[in-house]
Amino acid sequence: MSRPERKTRVAVLGSTGSIGTTALKVLRRHPDRFSVNALTAFANVDRLGRQVDEFRPPFIGLVEDRPGRPAEWHGGERCLVEAASRDDVDVVLNAVVGAAGLDATLAALERGKRVALANKESLVMAGELVLATAKKGGGEIVPVDSEHSAILQCIGSRDATEIRRVVITASGGPFRTSSAEEIRTATADKALRHPTWKMGRKITIDSATLANKALEVIEAHFLFGIPYDCIEVVVHPQSVVHSFVEFADGSVLAQLGVPSMELPILYALAHPERITDPEVPRFDPVAMSPLLFEPVRSADFPMLALGIGAGRQGGAAPAVYNAANERAVALFLDGKFTFGDIAPAVEHALDALSTAPGATRSDILNADASARRLVEDRFECSRS
Ligand code: NAD
Ligand code: MG
Numbered sequence: 001m002s003r004p005e006r007k008t009r010v011a012v013l014g015s016t017g018s019i020g021t022t023a024l025k026v027l028r029r030h031p032d033r034f035s036v037n038a039l040t041a042f043a044n045v046d047r048l049g050r051q052v053d054e055f056r057p058p059f060i061g062l063v064e065d066r067p068g069r070p071a072e073w074h075g076g077e078r079c080l081v082e083a084a085s086r087d088d089v090d091v092v093l094n095a096v097v098g099a100a101g102l103d104a105t106l107a108a109l110e111r112g113k114r115v116a117l118a119n120k121e122s123l124v125m126a127g128e129l130v131l132a133t134a135k136k137g138g139g140e141i142v143p144v145d146s147e148h149s150a151i152l153q154c155i156g157s158r159d160a161t162e163i164r165r166v167v168i169t170a171s172g173g174p175f176r177t178s179s180a181e182e183i184r185t186a187t188a189d190k191a192l193r194h195p196t197w198k199m200g201r202k203i204t205i206d207s208a209t210l211a212n213k214a215l216e217v218i219e220a221h222f223l224f225g226i227p228y229d230c231i232e233v234v235v236h237p238q239s240v241v242h243s244f245v246e247f248a249d250g251s252v253l254a255q256l257g258v259p260s261m262e263l264p265i266l267y268a269l270a271h272p273e274r275i276t277d278p279e280v281p282r283f284d285p286v287a288m289s290p291l292l293f294e295p296v297r298s299a300d301f302p303m304l305a306l307g308i309g310a311g312r313q314g315g316a317a318p319a320v321y322n323a324a325n326e327r328a329v330a331l332f333l334d335g336k337f338t339f340g341d342i343a344p345a346v347e348h349a350l351d352a353l354s355t356a357p358g359a360t361r362s363d364i365l366n367a368d369a370s371a372r373r374l375v376e377d378r379f380e381c382s383r384s
Contacts, residue, residue: 008269010116011038011059011083013104014049014095016359018200019144022261024051029279034269038083038367040096045069055183059083064278080104084193085111091269093144094119095332096328097202099319102126106361109139116268118144120219121326124311125221125319126364131377141223147216147312148223149264150242152271157246160225167244168216168237170296171196173208179298184340188333196239205329208317209342210296214307222313228312233304235294240283257283302343310350314359316367317350323371324349331379341382349374 004098010027013144014020020041027034040061041048044067045068052060061079063067069380074082077100082106084092092108093116094101101119106126108115110133123130123141134141143149148169155163174193175183191208192201199207206212217231235270239259257263258281266277298305303325310321324346337345349371 002378007033007035009035009037009088009091011040011086011089011270012036012095013038013040013080013083013092013101014097014119015039015043015051016044016202017095017097018198019095019261019265020077020093021047021293023095023265024055025139026262026266026277028054029277030275033275038086038221039090040079040083058088058250059281059351060380066256067183072277081107082173083177084113089113091113091116093269094122094172094263095144098202099125099323102364105141106128106133107126109134110137110332112138115141116141116144116265117141118265120145121322122217123217123222125322125368126358126361127218127318128359129361129364139290142271143219144217144225144261144264144268146239146257146261146264147215148219149267151220151224151245152366153267154243154245154253155224161345163226163230163245164248164250165223165230165232165246166220166224166226167232167234168213168220169239169241169243169293170210170213170233171186171207171239172235172237172294173210175208175301176235176294176297183300184338186339188335191339193331195237195384197261201333202329204328205332206325209303209339210301211303211325211329211346213296214311216306217321218311228284228308235296236292238288238291240288240291258288303346306343306347306350316356316363317354319358319364319367320349320353320356320371321346323368324375327372327375331375336379337339344382345375345378348378 008201036055036057038059039057043064045066060072084107091114095118098121102122105122160249194204213233240250244254260281262280307321310317328342328345357363
């Protein structure tokens with residue numbers, strides 16, 4: 001394949017987070033292929049400052065106004081959309097956590113850019129709108145999520161009609177073998193100890209409840225146009241097989257690799273090309289064995305079925321699920337919710353808002369705000 005005549009110009013949104021810093025680690029190794037043209041963070045002035053010193057991007061954004069923020073840095077929530085819209089940016093790596101990433105995803109797709117998407121929440125909450133925006137603007141989404149990167153790599157150029165089933169792997173999280181009672185009463189400290197992946201706090205809790213897997217099922221539905229009936233989840237504690245695709249003839253392909261986000265990030269930046277990178281951790285089948293697969297304990301992890309149900313329902317339901325989950329996880333991390341409070345709070349929001357419309361950006365943002373309010377009210381009621 002011929003090499004592009006100029007470097008791919010990348011904006012990293014959420015550059016101070018787990019995915020953001022891993023992305024810069026990958027980009028640092030390929031200065032001949034990529035330039036970093038924008039960096040944004042929420043509030044971490046010091047870390048962003050060090051990244052700016054190294055990569056010297058023409059655009060820098062810090063959402064929160066913090067002491068020490070240089071005058072030339074852009075501020076406020078708008079800085080995400082500004083970074084994603086720039087003419088000197090080809091690929092927007094959206095590694096912001098949560099619904100805050102939506103407008104940047106839309107802005108980049110509207111302008112025909114590639115979104116290397118770690119921020120699955122934006123696709124989950126507004127799947128139809130995001131796809132319509134990509135179609136209209138000529139933009140494309142390439143997933144960073146390891147499972148979806150695997151599915152994309154397995155599907156290759158095959159037609160969607162040849163796919164019979166997708167099986168998404170889940171590590172099972174820190175409570176895979178815990179009793180139902182241990183799960184209900186788990187503390188944030190325990191829930192934050194993920195067995196195979198080192199990630200930001202929100203996704204680590206989502207991995208413990210299995211909400212992350214529900215978000216990923218919805219993400220796969222929208223990314224690949226696969227009906228919910230053809231998407232399954234299997235627990236695979238080693239996180240080495242990143243997902244399976246079963247084809248019409250019964251043949252199954254899987255993509256494997258050590259659990260490191262470096263590979264899916266590099267792939268999302270270079271797709272469909274593969275770039276030589278000797279530093280991506282190497283695969284050793286003997287060291288990785290044995291590989292185990294187990295069914296999901298659905299009754300003990302209700303967030304999975306709740307999320308898939310919201311996906312099937314469509315409309316604003318996935319946005320409600322996503323927002324209620326974000327608020328409930330924040331309350332759990334603040335010590336205000338127990339682990340067992342998360343699912344009932346999300347279910348309550350879904351029940352109350354089941355018929356909310358979800359076609360436009362404002363429908364989605366309204367549903368998002370209402371869901372957060374319902375979770376908040378539930379917490380306030382439980383206190384009084
Ligand atoms: P993180 O908490 O480590 O980092 C989040 C980043 O977003 C930080 O740079 C932070 O400054 C920024 N940010 C947070 N709130 C913001 C806001 N309101 N506005 C603007 N910026 C904000 O999270 P992470 O683990 O890097 O995850 C980022 C995204 O990638 C999430 O959507 C997550 O689901 C997804 N993801 C992460 C992993 C992983 O291994 N960490 C794997 C797959 C997908
Ligand atoms: Mg994933």
